[in-house]
Amino acid sequence: MLANFLGKSKPINFIILLSVFICLFLLEILPLHLAQNFQLKLVFEITGLVALFLLLFFFYNFVISKNNLTFDNSYSFFIFTVLLAFFLPTIKNHNALIIILLYILFLRKIYSLKSSKKILQKLFDGGFWLSILFILEPFTAMFGILIYAAIILHQKPVINSLIAPLVGFACPLIVYATYCFWFDKLYVFTNLFYFNTFKSLVFYSENNFYWIIILIITFSLVSIIMKSPKTLSVNNSFKKSWLLLLVNFTIALFFTLLIPNKNGSEMLFLLFPASVISANGIEMIKNNIIKDVVLSLLIICLVVFLFIL
Numbered sequence: 004m005l006a007n008f009l010g011k012s013k014p015i016n017f018i019i020l021l022s023v024f025i026c027l028f029l030l031e032i033l034p035l036h037l038a039q040n041f042q043l044k045l046v047f048e049i050t051g052l053v054a055l056f057l058l059l060f061f062f063y064n065f066v067i068s069k070n071n072l073t074f075d076n077s078y079s080f081f082i083f084t085v086l087l088a089f090f091l092p093t094i095k096n097h098n099a100l101i102i103i104l105l106y107i108l109f110l111r112k113i114y115s116l117k118s119s120k121k122i123l124q125k126l127f128d129g130g131f132w133l134s135i136l137f138i139l140e141p142f143t144a145m146f147g148i149l150i151y152a153a154i155i156l157h158q159k160p161v162i163n164s165l166i167a168p169l170v171g172f173a174c175p176l177i178v179y180a181t182y183c184f185w186f187d188k189l190y191v192f193t194n195l196f197y198f199n200t201f202k203s204l205v206f207y208s209e210n211n212f213y214w215i216i217i218l219i220i221t222f223s224l225v226s227i228i229m230k231s232p233k234t235l236s237v238n239n240s241f242k243k244s245w246l247l248l249l250v251n252f253t254i255a256l257f258f259t260l261l262i263p264n265k266n267g268s269e270m271l272f273l274l275f276p277a278s279v280i281s282a283n284g285i286e287m288i289k290n291n292i293i294k295d296v297v298l299s300l301l302i303i304c305l306v307v308f309l310f311i312l
Contacts, residue, residue, distance in 0.1 A: 006294035009077040012068070016077040020084045021060055025053060027309075031091040055100040060084075062107045063275065070114045072244060072279050078298075079282035082222075085301045086274050089215050089308055090267060099268035102139050106146075108132050110275060113149055114247065116157040117240050123167045126150065130171025137172075138179055141195045142262045143272075145254055147172070152250045156243040199263040211308070212267055216259070218304055219270075219277045223252060226284020233287075245283075252276035 009016060032049065064080055066072070073079045087094075094100055109132035112125045129150050136143040150168045154160050183192040227249065234245045255272040262269050288294050 004295060005081075005298040006291040009081050009298070010291075012075045012077050012080075017060075017064060017080065020077070020081060021057070024060075024084050024088060025056065027088050028053070028056065028091055031309075032095055051097060052095070052100065055097065055104060059100065059104050059107060062104065062111060066107065066111045066114055066275075067279065069111075070117060070244065071241065072114065072248070073282045074286055076282070076286070078285045079278050081298065082281050082285075082301065083274055083278035085305055086215075086219065086278060087271070088305055090271060091309065093267040094271070098139075099271065102136065102268070103271045105132055105136050105139070106143070106272060107275065109136060109146065110251070113153045113251075114244065116153045117244060119158075122158055123163060126154070126164055126167035127171035129153075130168035131174060133168075134172040134175040138175060138195065140262075141198065142258060145258050148254055149247070149251055153247055156247055157240075212270065214304075214308060215270060218301075219273055220256070222281045222284070222301075223277045226281045226287075229287045230280070230283045234283075248276050248280055252280060 029049075032052075060080075063083055067079055094103075109129060112129040112132065115125055116122065133143065133146060133150070136146070147168070151160075151165070154164050158164055180189070180192045183189050230245070234242055252273070255276055258272055259269050285294055285297060288297070
């Protein structure tokens with residue numbers, strides 16, 4: 004049933020999945036707020052969070068469809084929605100959602116490099132979005148590797164294409180440094196370049212988040228094993244996008260494990276590459292019954308995590 008429903012990319016699929024997610028979000032956040040005195044500020048806060056979710060889902064779907072990262076189906080959007088729902092207890096603030104939205108906007112420029120239009124502008128924009136991410140979370144500088152991986156895979160590396168991301172990256176940094184200097188807070192800017200050392204993964208075990216990491220890695224690795232032989236045997240644009248997805252997933256995994264100040268939201272960086280990779284793996288399954296079992300397993304894991312663990 005799920006396989007048939009998600010087998011085609013239709014607007015109704017987007018609307019239903021988004022509606023279910025918003026309902027889960029409201030069920031998660033409303034009891035906490037209803038226990039407090041009613042305040043107009045809370046209404047605006049919840050409305051702002053819902054608006055950020057809408058933007059996040061819109062740009063996610065745009066990147067997938069615009070760059071043909073999957074076939075014409077809704078598997079990736081379903082997987083992304085389910086995986087994001089795992090983090091409902093964590094993403095109750097605007098900061099985490101804004102960072103992930105900026106991350107998706109950054110990826111939008113990176114994956115669009117498969118097209119030869121406005122290459123320098125895309126590379127500049129990619130560096131620009133990454134710079135803003137860096138100001139908010141310095142460890143995201145790791146994703147600079149993804150920019151140059153995209154250049155190598157999709158475009159011919161020339162001096163202009165190599166410099167454009169650096170120029171884009173420098174622009175917000177110069178503005179931010181000027182702001183800090185003007186208000187005599189230059190130490191805030193310089194602290195961006197002092198990286199704390201890796202501590203431990205105790206946070207994940209204490210909060211049961213290690214189950215999510217195991218789930219994401221397992222689904223992704225199985226999908227990579229299923230999809231890669233056929234994809235890498237053909238020399239086309241999707242092969243390059245697939246390799247870029249693998250680089251994206253690897254960087255996001257290292258980012259999640261190495262970032263010192265863990266709160267759970269860092270795992271959201273895994274969701275884009277993991278959902279697209281997993282969707283491509285599900286596409287390789289010919290039997291709809293097996294697809295239904297796999298997709299249902301994701302829902303069961305979500306219910307267990309949210310309501311039992």
